Amino acid sequence: xxxxxxxxxxxxxxxxxxxxxxxxxxxxxxxxxxxxxxxxxxxxxxxxxxxxxxxxxxxxxxxxxxxxxxxxxxxxxxxxxxxxxxxxxxxxxxxxxxxxxxxxxxxxxxxxxxxxxxxxxxxxxxxxxxxxxxxxxxxxxxxxxxxxxxxxxxxxxxxxxxxxxxxxxxxxxxxxxxxxxxxxxxxxxxxxxxxxxxxxxxxxxxxxxxxxxxxxxxxxxxxxxxxxxxxxxxxxxxxxxxxxxxxxxxxxxxxxxxxxxxxxxxxxxxxxxxxxxxxxxxxxxxxxxxxxxxxxxxxxxxxxxxxxxxxxxxxxxxxxxxxxxxxxxxxxxxx
Amino acid sequence: xxxxxxxxxxxxxxxxxxxxxxxxxxxxxxxxxxxxxxxxxxxxxxxxxxxxxxxxxxxxxxxxxxxxxxxxxxxxxxxxxxxxxxxxxxxxxxxxxxxxxxxxxxxxxxxxxxxxxxxxxxxxxxxxxxxxxxxxxxxxxxxxxxxxxxxxxxxxxxxxxxxxxxxxxxxxxxxxxxxxxxxxxxxxxxxxxxxxxxxxxxxxxxxxxxxxxxxxxxxxxxxxxxxxxxxxxxxxxxxxxxxxxxxxxxxxxxxxxxxxxxxxx
Numbered sequence: 155x156x157x158x159x160x161x162x163x164x165x166x167x168x169x170x171x172x173x174x175x176x177x178x179x180x181x182x183x184x185x186x187x188x189x190x191x192x193x194x195x196x197x198x199x200x201x202x203x204x205x206x207x208x209x210x211x212x213x214x215x216x217x218x219x220x221x222x223x224x225x226x227x228x229x230x231x232x233x234x235x236x237x238x239x240x241x242x243x244x245x246x247x248x249x250x251x252x253x254x255x256x257x258x259x260x261x262x263x264x265x266x267x268x269x270x271x272x273x274x275x276x277x278x279x280x281x282x283x284x285x286x287x288x289x290x291x292x293x294x295x296x297x298x299x300x301x302x303x304x305x306x307x308x309x310x311x312x313x314x315x316x317x318x319x320x321x322x323x324x325x326x327x328x329x330x331x332x333x334x335x336x337x338x339x340x341x342x343x344x345x346x347x348x349x350x351x352x353x354x355x356x357x358x359x360x361x362x363x364x365x366x367x368x369x370x371x372x373x374x375x376x377x378x379x380x381x382x383x384x385x386x387x388x389x390x391x392x393x394x395x396x397x398x399x400x401x402x403x404x405x406x407x408x409x410x411x412x413x414x415x416x417x418x419x420x421x422x423x424x425x426x427x428x429x430x431x432x433x434x435x436x437x438x439x440x441x442x443x444x445x446x447x448x449x450x451x452x453x454x455x456x457x458x459x460x461x462x463x464x465x466x467x468x469x470x471x472x473x474x475x476x477x478x479x480x481x482x483x484x485x486x487x488x489x
Numbered sequence: 490x491x492x493x494x495x496x497x498x499x500x501x502x503x504x505x506x507x508x509x510x511x512x513x514x515x516x517x518x519x520x521x522x523x524x525x526x527x528x529x530x531x532x533x534x535x536x537x538x539x540x541x542x543x544x545x546x547x548x549x550x551x552x553x554x555x556x557x558x559x560x561x562x563x564x565x566x567x568x569x570x571x572x573x574x575x576x577x578x579x580x581x582x583x584x585x586x587x588x589x590x591x592x593x594x595x596x597x598x599x600x601x602x603x604x605x606x607x608x609x610x611x612x613x614x615x616x617x618x619x620x621x622x623x624x625x626x627x628x629x630x631x632x633x634x635x636x637x638x639x640x641x642x643x644x645x646x647x648x649x650x651x652x653x654x655x656x657x658x659x660x661x662x663x664x665x666x667x668x669x670x671x672x673x674x675x676x677x678x679x680x681x682x683x684x685x686x687x688x689x690x691x692x693x694x695x696x697x698x699x700x701x702x703x704x705x706x707x708x709x710x711x712x713x714x715x716x717x718x719x720x721x722x723x724x725x726x727x728x729x730x731x732x733x734x735x736x737x738x739x740x741x742x743x744x745x746x747x748x749x750x751x752x753x754x
Contacts, residue, residue, distance in 0.1 A: 159599065238575065368598070373587055377575050379540055384644075385564030385591035430578055433598065 162434045165427070169441035173220065176445045180216050180452040181208055184459065211343075214350045219342050219451045220444040221353035222406045223416055227443025228360055229399040229406075230417030231435055235371040236395050237301055240425075243418035244403035247308035248285045250414075251315030253407035254338050256281020258322045261330050261337075274337065275349065278408030285311055286400040299392050301378075340413035340466030342451050353409050357440070360402045364436050367395055371432040413466045415473035416443050423480065446473075491516045491680055492537060492648060496546035499536045500704075507532045507704045509546070514648075514682055519674045521695030522684045523715075525725055528701040530684045531572065534652045537682070538569045550648070564591035568641035569650045570634075576625040581636050584625055585612055588643030611642035615669060631662030638669060649673070651683040655690065663687075667694050692716055692739045700724060716740040 182188045188196070188204055196204035229244040244250070260277030289311055293304040319338070323331055370391040373381040382388050406413075420443040421435070428434045450468040457463060492514040500506035507529045514520050522530050535541040537548050539555050548555045555563060568588070576584055588611070589604040600608075612618040615635045625633060634654055641649060651670065655663040671694055673679045685691040691698055692712040700707045700715050702724045708715050718731050721742065728745040 238577075365598075369590060369593065373590060375575065375577050375579070376587070377573065379535075379571060380574055382540055382560070383538060383564060383569040383571070384587060385561035387560055431583065 162428075165434060165438055166441070169438055169445070173441050173445045173448075176448050176452075177216055177220070180219075180448050181212050183452055183456055184212060214345050214347055215342050215451065216448055217350045218345050218353055218410060219448040221350070221357040222342070222410045222413065223420075223447025224440040224444035225353070225357040225360060225402045225406045226413065226417040226447070227420040227439040228357070228364060228436060229402045230443075231421040231432070231439045232364060232367075232371070232395050232399040233417075234421055235374060235432060236392060236399075237305060238375060238377070239305070240422060241418070242305065243415070244399060244406075245312070245412070245414060245417070246305065247400070247403075248289055248311030248315060249282050249308075249400055249403045250407045250412045251312040251319075252285025253278040253282040253404060254412055255315040255318055255322075256284075257337055257408070257411075258319050258326075258334050261333050262322055262326050275408040279404050281315075282400070282404030282407060285315070286397075286404065290396065298389060299396065301392065304396070336464060337411045338466075339464030340411040340469070342410050342447075342465055343455070343462070345409070349409050353405065356402065356405050360398060361437065361440050363398055364395075365433075367391055368432040368436055371395070371436075375430065411464075411466065413447065413469055415466075415469045416447055419473040419477050420446050422477065426480065490514065490549075491518075491551060492682070493549040493552075494533075494537060494546065495549070497533075497536060497543050497548060498545040499532070499541050499543040501532075505529070505532070505704065507536060510536075510701075510706055512537070512699060512706070512709075514680060516647075517674070517678050517680055519671070519681045519694065519696045520683070521691040521698045522682065522701065523686075523688060523691050523698055524701035524707070529704045530701055531652055532704075533701065534569070534571070534650055534682070534684055538567065538650050539563055561591045564644060566646055567648045567650060568644040568646035569652070570637045570641050570654055571652045572656065574637060576633075578624055578626065580622055580624050581612070581617060581628075581639075582608065582621040584636060585621075585639045585643050588640040591644055607645060608639075608643045611639040614642060614673075615639040616665075631658050631665065634658060634662065634666055635669070638666065642673070646679070648680045648682070651681065653684050653686055656686060663690065670694070688716060688721075688742045689734075692741065693734065693737060712739050716742060 178190060178193065182190055182193045184207070186207060188208070192204055193208060196202055196208045199205055226244055233242045233244060233247070234240050256277040256279070257274050260273055289304060289307045290299070292307045293300050323334060326334065370381065370386045373384045373386045374388070374391070378388050421439045424435060424439045424442050428438050447465070447469065450472055451465045453472070454463040454465040454468045490513045492512070494510055494512040497510040497512070498506065498508050510533060522533060524530050532541065536543060542556065550558065550563070550566065585608045586600055586604065589600060589608060592604065609618065612621055615638050617632060617635050617639055620628065620632060625636060628636065638654070649670070654670070655666050658666065667690060670681055670683065674681050683695065695712060697710065698712055698715040699709045700720065707724055708720055716731060718729065721729050721731070728747070730743040730745055732741045732743060733739070734741040
């Protein structure tokens with residue numbers, strides 16, 4: 155136990171370093187490649203081409219990737235802890251379905267033409283909030299949030315939303331259809347600094363708030379009644395943690411589309427590496443998720459450059475393959 | 490009275506009810522709760538450990554309604570070892586340290602030196618200190634039960650509530666766990682309320698017994714008052730013989746199979 159704090163410190167330092175390296179790597183890579191030297195040089199030469207590519211195209215995209223990746227993994231850790239189920243991810247609860255439905259409706263009704271850039275994130279977040287409220291109300295009885303009910307309701311709401319999205323896609327015009335499909339598969343590009351700033355703030359604040367519940371999450375791993383015996387205000391913690399994870403997920407989805415797997419795979423990997431104490435798991439998953447998503451996004455925009463792949467496709471493939479590999483290497487219990 | 494339940498009625502949605510239970514436990518007492526399957530033993534533990542809210546009546550700890558107490562303050566005084574505990578991939582020491590949670594200050598994030606010392610002491614008292622880095626799921630049932638006890642002790646409680654702590658254990662571990670509880674009761678003055686299935690163990694270890702039958706208190710008193718042929722036949726609807734334990738001279742129950750019963754009469 156004495157050496158634990160320094161071990162945790164080393165993990166954080168290592169992951170931070172990893173995030174920085176991935177960031178620099180991603181800044182230099184793309185349809186126009188730069189060496190690291192050129193990237194650093196572009197910081198000072200404001201009128202160069204390199205400067206505009208690095209600062210106006212790549213940097214906001216990378217920062218958004220960090221925030222969304224970190225946020226989704228954080229939401230994943232929280233929900234897996236809350237449900238005591240390592241197969242839960244932020245999207246299991248129907249939040250992404252709701253957001254995607256909101257966006258599809260927004261596109262169908264040509265809101266982007268009226269409201270501009272802000273329309274899609276706004277409709278997406280609206281859809282997510284509606285779903286969160288619905289799932290939450292349906293799973294609460296006599297003031298008690300029933301966790302297993304929440305999971306089932308969430309899965310069903312997911313199905314219903316994806317069916318409705320298919321219905322919308324079936325009746326929408328071709329140019330709208332392309333937009334909807336691309337958005338559903340996740341896309342980090344084409345963002346603006348305002349969105350980036352918002353998401354970075356939300357992700358970091360989410361991380362900060364989650365730490366108030368780190369010990370409660372540790373106790374909840376023993377079951378709700380056991381946590382109660384340890385003096386944890388279980389109902390309050392459950393509700394606040396669910397809301398926190400939902401809001402983070404909702405904002406991530408509305409800013410970057412549906413990027414699956416980050417919130418499932420990253421917490422899993424880090425649990426294998428750093429252990430399951432949430433005091434280290436929360437921060438390390440956040441950093442790991444940030445690095446993972448930016449890495450995947452870099453792949454997405456370089457593999458068939460100058461064309462781009464949807465980043466959700468890459469996270470699914472890379473994450474899935476890595477995960478299966480890890481499962482065969484190390485036993486993962488479902489307890 | 491340290492712990493008191495007055496006219497306690499509580500239950501679940503499916504209709505099971507614990508009805509008008511009166512219970513009082515004095516400081517330093519060792520009370521056993523016995524009764525057939527489904528008689529409400531676990532429900533009673535849940536009601537007095539602040540899990541199940543009473544429909545009527547109340548539960549008092551030193552005269553204060555437990556539902557009006559602060560959760561942390563309650564957990565500092567009352568530790569519970571329940572039947573079902575998940576432990577995931579936790580290691581023994583990590584798990585035992587969770588018992589220190591009620592003692593953490595507002596924004597305390599890490600264990601203090603004292604927390605580590607208390608946890609260490611709890612592990613050595615239960616005899617599992619040498620296992621402290623083992624993951625719980627690799628341990629035997631007996632070792633796990635001792636670990637649960639250590640976690641409860643790390644809470645430094647005054648009252649210990651145990652729900653069938655020796656179910657599924659072999660005879661050596663049954664005695665080891667119950668001897669430990671007895672020692673804590675005698676040496677540390679810990680008040681104990683324990684649910685036991687096995688009547689002979691209840692008779693041997695408890696000062697006083699409370700017999701539940703279909704959600705009501707059937708009888709309460711010293712083992713020799715409760716564990717009589719007549720009461721046991723009535724509640725368990727089974728033929729038994731009651732003898733005296735040759736060493737402790739407490740009641741000793743011998744079950745009689747139906748075939749034997751007929752053969753003798």
